[in-house]
Amino acid sequence: MITSMDFLLWAKGPMFQIAIAVFAVGILIRLVEIFALGRRHNYAEARGSELLPGMQTVVRRFQADPGTLKHAPFDVVVGTIWHIGFIVALLLFIPHVELIKSTFGIGWPALPNPVVDGITAITLLGLLAALVHRLTHPVKKFLSTTEDYLIWGVTFLVVLTGYLAYHRLINPYPLALGIHILTAEVFLIVLPFTKLTHIFTAFVARWYNGANFGRKGVQS
Amino acid sequence: MAVPNNPRKTLGESLRQHGVSRRGFLKFCAATASMMALPPSMAPAIAAALEKARRPSVIWLSFQECTGCTESLTRSFSPTVENLIFDVISLDYHHTLQAAAGDAAELAREQAMHDNDGEYLVVVDGSLPGPDANPGYSTIAGISNLQMLQETVAGAAAVVAVGTCAAFGGLPKADPNPSGAVAVTDIVKDKPVINVSGCPPVPMVITGVLAQYLTFGTLPELDEYNRPLAFFGQSIHDRCYRRPFYDKGLFAETFDDEGARKGWCLYRLGCKGPMAYNACATMKWNGGVSWPIESGHPCLGCSEPDFWDAGGFYKALSVPIGDSGDVLVGAGAAGVAVGAAAGVLGRRKSAAAKAAHQPVTADELEQKL
Numbered sequence: 001m002i003t004s005m006d007f008l009l010w011a012k013g014p015m016f017q018i019a020i021a022v023f024a025v026g027i028l029i030r031l032v033e034i035f036a037l038g039r040r041h042n043y044a045e046a047r048g049s050e051l052l053p054g055m056q057t058v059v060r061r062f063q064a065d066p067g068t069l070k071h072a073p074f075d076v077v078v079g080t081i082w083h084i085g086f087i088v089a090l091l092l093f094i095p096h097v098e099l100i101k102s103t104f105g106i107g108w109p110a111l112p113n114p115v116v117d118g119i120t121a122i123t124l125l126g127l128l129a130a131l132v133h134r135l136t137h138p139v140k141k142f143l144s145t146t147e148d149y150l151i152w153g154v155t156f157l158v159v160l161t162g163y164l165a166y167h168r169l170i171n172p173y174p175l176a177l178g179i180h181i182l183t184a185e186v187f188l189i190v191l192p193f194t195k196l197t198h199i200f201t202a203f204v205a206r207w208y209n210g211a212n213f214g215r216k217g218v219q220s
Numbered sequence: 221m222a223v224p225n226n227p228r229k230t231l232g233e234s235l236r237q238h239g240v241s242r243r244g245f246l247k248f249c250a251a252t253a254s255m256m257a258l259p260p261s262m263a264p265a266i267a268a269a270l271e272k273a274r275r276p277s278v279i280w281l282s283f284q285e286c287t288g289c290t291e292s293l294t295r296s297f298s299p300t301v302e303n304l305i306f307d308v309i310s311l312d313y314h315h316t317l318q319a320a321a322g323d324a325a326e327l328a329r330e331q332a333m334h335d336n337d338g339e340y341l342v343v344v345d346g347s348l349p350g351p352d353a354n355p356g357y358s359t360i361a362g363i364s365n366l367q368m369l370q371e372t373v374a375g376a377a378a379v380v381a382v383g384t385c386a387a388f389g390g391l392p393k394a395d396p397n398p399s400g401a402v403a404v405t406d407i408v409k410d411k412p413v414i415n416v417s418g419c420p421p422v423p424m425v426i427t428g429v430l431a432q433y434l435t436f437g438t439l440p441e442l443d444e445y446n447r448p449l450a451f452f453g454q455s456i457h458d459r460c461y462r463r464p465f466y467d468k469g470l471f472a473e474t475f476d477d478e479g480a481r482k483g484w485c486l487y488r489l490g491c492k493g494p495m496a497y498n499a500c501a502t503m504k505w506n507g508g509v510s511w512p513i514e515s516g517h518p519c520l521g522c523s524e525p526d527f528w529d530a531g532g533f534y535k536a537l538s539v540p541i542g543d544s545g546d547v548l549v550g551a552g553a554a555g556v557a558v559g560a561a562a563g564v565l566g567r568r569k570s571a572a573a574k575a576a577h578q579p580v581t582a583d584e585l586e587q588k589l
Contacts, residue, residue: 003444005525008495012531013541020544021551028555029562036563094471095538098488102539103548112469172444173455174495174524177537 004175011181019185020103026192031200039208047217050210057210057220058203074133082126085119086159092116093162113166120163127156151194157183231434232271245270252431255424255503256440256450269435276434277332277340279372280314283365284358284392284401285346289383290316292420309430312340315360326361333375341433342376343426344369344404347385347392351407353400369407378412378439379404382426384522387415387445394528405446412439415446419522422499425451443497445525451503456493456519459501462486475516486513490534492521 064076090096092111101107110116131152134140161180170176190196213220235245249267253260282290294317311317312332313325320328332340348365349357355364363371373379381404384390392401405413416426429448432440440448457463465471465485472479473488485491493501496519500511513519518534521527531541 003525005495005530009526009530009541016540017542017544017547021547024548024551025555025558028552029559032556032559033562033566036560037566038563094469094488095536098536099538099540102535103544105545110469113467114469168455168458168494172495172497173457177495 004172004178008174008178008181011178011185015182015185019188023188023191026189027197027200030192030197031204034201034204042215046215048214050212050214053214053220054207054209054211057213058206060210060220061206074129078126078129078133082123082130085123085126086155089116089120089123089159089162117163117166120159120166123159124156124163127152127159131156147194151190151196154183154187154190154196158187230271231273231275234275252428255428256432256448257453266431266435270431273434275310277310277312277336278343279312279329279332279340279376280317280343280345281365281368281372282315282360283344283346283348283369283386284399285383285385286391287316289345289386289420290314293382293423293426322361326363329372333372337375339377340375341430342372342379343382344379344386345382347389347401347403348407350400350402353402357399366407369404373408373411376411378414378433379408380426380429381405381413381415381417381446383421384417384419384525384527387417387447388525390419391528393526413446414439414442414448417445417447417452417523417525418498418500419520419527421523422451422503422505424503425499447497447523451499452497452523454497456496456498456501456513460493460513461501462513480516483516486516486518488536489518490532490536491518492524492527492530492533492537493519494537496521496524496527498523 064080069076088111091100091108093116094110094113097107097110134144134148134152158180161176161183164170165173165176165180168176170179187196191199210220232245246263246267249270250260250263253263253266258266280290310332313329315325318325318328346358346365348369349355351366355366358365360368381387385392385401386404389397389401389403389406392399393403403415405415414429416429418425425448428451429440432438432448440450443449443452445452457466460466462483462485465483466487470479470482470484471488472484472486474480475489480489487494491513493513500519501513504511504514520533521530524530529541531537531539
């Protein structure tokens with residue numbers, strides 16, 4: 001018989017190793033391939049440097065341009081809120097910082113639990129609102145693919161199971177924690193092979209854009 | 221352990237002989253009732269049942285164990301009602317505590333089994349080498365642990381597995397489990413088994429289980445690991461007096477920082493309280509003096525199965541088991557290699573396409589159409 005503790009130890013042990021291996025292999029294949037392919041050689045004389053404008057664009061694109069904000073305020077506002085919430089819960093929750101410290105050897109200060117708790121609740125509401133909007137907005141619904149719903153589900157489940165585990169709403173606790181860890185592992189495994197790669201490639205794309213502007217001598 | 225002369229004496233008679241007052245006895249009954257989450261009205265019923273209870277025969281089998289469980293249950297600074305309860309059970313065999321040795325000791329066990337067939341309780345502490353293991357890892361009087369357990373349990377009313385080794389395999393079963401250790405429940409399938417886990421278990425938990433058995437003649441309600449829910453129903457974390465610090469996000473980060481001195485939460489120092497189910501936080505140890513977390517040490521989660529293999533004692537509960545660093549380096553190197561190869565292949569493909577490219581003029585295209 002598999003007990004909840006067996007399940008937790010499997011999720012924390014061999015399954016975590018598998019998930020992190022698939023994630024590392026997958027995401028590095030994607031990124032290294034992008035860099036190795038490079039871009040077509042530009043024979044035109046450079047009018048400016050690439051580095052600084054590239055960096056600037058990476059930062060500036062966090063701010064939605066006025067047109068997008070005007071035409072799709074829901075997507076900008078709700079999207080920003082839950083993205084920030086997700087990142088805060090992921091990187092600034094004490095148990096996560098401990099995990100990162102043990103896995104990568106680097107740690108940083110974390111936020112008090114009640115703060116992360118509140119932000120997580122907002123993130124869950126934001127994700128739910130985003131789904132409802134996607135399902136009710138005719139254009140968004142038309143454009144949505146199965147993959148879009150899949151990655152919404154994978155993301156939502158990680159946050160939801162974390163919230164349930166923190167509030168100890170699933171008993172016994174080893175089961176609650178095991179389910180949360182497993183959903184995080186599914187997220188890690190799915191990440192390199194879906195649109196979730198935007199977590200990394202968004203910055204690559206922004207840098208290429210900005211660097212291109214810089215080289216041409218236009219404002220980035 | 222002193223065994224009263226008359227084995228058929230009732231518990232009430234024995235307690236009075238030991239100088240326990242009626243008031244003290246009723247206090248114990250009330251405490252037992254509340255401990256087992258029974259309504260206060262049950263206290264007189266417990267008292268009445270215990271008064272009349274005949275000393276049950278108990279055979280205590282010690283297998284691959286460290287005697288810590290026996291130490292925990294017998295050591296006390298002053299005799300308490302709980303101790304006397306122990307004195308008045310007929311502990312017919314316990315090779316650490318009994319005076320008899322050798323054949324006489326084994327004879328006592330066989331005699332108890334014969335005289336109380338179908339009625340005696342078997343208490344086991346320690347794991348035992350399983351059916352597939354070399355029985356020579358642990359024998360008593362030349363009898364393998366497995367054989368002794370099977371023989372003794374055959375006529376028992378119930379089995380109480382005391383301590384994490386008996387309940388779940390404990391330290392002997394920890395990876396790589398050299399002696400092929402198994403838990404009592406892996407062997408005993410046809411008798412009720414109550415697991416009283418802990419390394420060692422809280423003394424009051426075993427007296428509580430025995431009191432319930434004497435009172436109602438039934439076994440307590442059990443959780444998924446056959447542990448009495450009355451004692452193992454809530455986690456250490458849920459009953460921890462340091463819980464408010466966890467909720468506020470105040471943590472000790474080393475054993476001598478400000479947080480440690482102020483008694484903040486020990487999660488970051490590896491406390492397994494959130495996943496450990498036991499009664500330490502409420503019943504405490506050494507007669508209610510203190511318990512591990514109160515003394516400034518994180519909970520090891522010793523009442524849970526496989527707690528030796530559940531990650532470092534001083535690593536936070538969220539930290540994965542095993543060395544993720546090596547896996548990351550290996551997988552990362554593989555990812556870089558495959559990614560670079562894919563990039564090179566892509567470039568070659570692009571170059572080949574460029575080389576094979578043949579320009580077409582508009583006239584040529586028109587001719588084809």
